[in-house]
Amino acid sequence: MLDVALVVVALTTAMAMRPWRLLSNRKALVTQDHGDSSPLWTPLLATLVVLPWLWALPTLHQMPLQLQWSGACLVMMCLGWPLAVPALCLVGGIAYALSPGLGAAEALRLTVWHGVVPATFAMLWGALVRRWLGTKVFAYIFGRGFVGSVISLFLAGMLSAALGHQLPGVNEDLTTIARWLMAWGDAVVTGMMCAVFVAYKPQWLATWSDDLYLYGKKD
Template sequence: MLDASLLLVALMAALALRPWQLLRNRKALVTQDHGDSSPLWTPLLATVVVLPWLWALPTLHQMPLQLQWSGACLVMMCLGWPLAVPALCVVGATACVLSPGLGAEEALRLTVWHGIVPATFAMLWGALLRRWLGTKVFVYIFGRGFVGTVLSLFAAGMLSAALGHELPGVNEDLSTIARWLMAWGDAVVTGMMCAVFVAYKPEWLATWSDDLYLYGKNG
């Protein structure tokens, strides 16, 4: 019931922010040319196509350690929190369909504790960094993409453990270390992808702004 309640609250809050507005071309809003689609369609489609397989992978094969990939922080940085929440809900539902070994209850747990909760923590961490350290490229890539992912996933994992959610095949004494190492693995990929996107595809990052981070324009 707690997992379902958290998912429902997060989904209602995200939908109240009208995330579909993010899928409108941001340049078109200025030029009034609505012929082109938003660049955020690319990371959104990549999320709902690729991430369900990564979530379902541990249950598709007999693995001694079913360590779960998250990717939620990268999704949040690409799509923004309002759009990331419904996207992660779609990912969880699709992963449940793809894997016969992933039941509805487990898919719900994955969606909340590997998706929505770390994405929410990453969003809050990003807001704190902007307030404390300002808008700098290094702060965005390292502070949000790398450090923020480590802290968000580890905090979500420890909160999940405190509520009685165990890691399959992992001794209880080693679960904290396992969650810490999984968070670092996610963080390396997230930080690397953020650096690549900032350099070559900044339009794929809803949380990035050239005016804000490169030119310091707050208006």
């Protein structure tokens, strides 16, 4: 019931912010004119195509350690929290449809603790980084993309473990180490992709602004 409540609250809050507006135009980006279709369609569709397979992969094959990739922090950095929440809920539903070995309860758990919760932590951490360090490129890539992902994923994993969600095939004494290593692996990819997108495809990052991070404009 807690997982259901968390999904309902997060999804209701996200939809109240009307995230679909991000997909109709991106007036805030200097590379887009008002009324143009959003470049966020690309990371959104990539999320819905690739991430469900990564979530479902451990149940599609016999693996000694069934450790799911999260990717939630990268999704949040690309889409922004309001759009990332419904996208991650769709990812959980698609993963459930893809894998016969993934039950409804397990798909819901993945959606909450591998998706919504770490994405929410990453959003809150991003607000703290901007308050503490300001709008610097290094703070965005390293502080949010890398450090923020490690903290968000590890904290979400430990909260999940505290509620009794154990990692299959992992000794209970090694749970903390396993979740820490998983968070680091996810964070390395998230930080690397954020750096690449900032350099070559900044329009794919809803949380990035050239005016704010490069030119210091507040408006």
